[in-house]
Amino acid sequence: MVTKVVFHPSQTTTLASASEDGLVCLYDTGVSQADEALACILNAESPVRDMTFFGAKGDGLALLTGSEGTSVWHWPSALRALDVEDLRQSAGSFNREKALFSIQYHYDQGTDRLRLALSDVEGSVTVVEVQPGGEMHPLLRLESGHKCLVRAVDSHNGTWVTGGEDARLCLWNEKEQEGQVNQSTAFDRKQKKGKKFAPHFQPY
Known part of the structure; x- marks a missing residue:
């Protein structure tokens, strides 16, 4: 089940979609083919209930999970900078x-x-x-x-x-x-x- 969708603040075709399985998928909505539109996948390892783009270029993505956890990502490289379980x-x-x-x-x-x-x-x-x-x-x-x-x-x-x-x-x-x-x-x-x-x- 999808729990949250957020458009990038400046890259107007970039869309982040979060789900109960803990996966966050980033898409280029300007691409018509689904397989080619998928830019990256992040795994929060817990159901995601909220997310926010941040940074001067919007290349950060902060997630909140239903178990009171959080993780902070540099999403273009799919690298996690911070992970807190509680x-x-x-x-x-x-x-x-x-x-x-x-x-x-x-x-x-x-x-x-x-x-x-x-x-x-x-x-x-x-x-x-x-x-x-x-x-x-x-x-x-x-x-x-x-x-x-x-x-x-x-x-x-x-x-x-x-x-x-x-x-x-x-x-x-x-x-x-x-x-x-x-x-x-x-x-x-x-x-x-x-x-x-x-x-x-x-x-x-």
């Missing part, structure tokens, strides 16, 4: 009392930042920057707007919008929320056998 363990230092669950990635082209939003069950959202070396640096916390888990988030020009299981939509000013979290943590990075890849979002 984000809840890696993100625990940002909120030691409550488990954090991933919502989605967001790429800010203006600052070239790949950001990940996470929510606890009481509706507080923590936004972290995911860096090439596998570290997560907290950027801001959005709290006191929701009463339960936040399921959707988006950002544009310093304004954030969140939507939760409490049926609320909240708007936030990024500048007013920055600096409320100050811990950093690092992903538990797994090396894939036979693949040596210096983790860098834009290796070319």
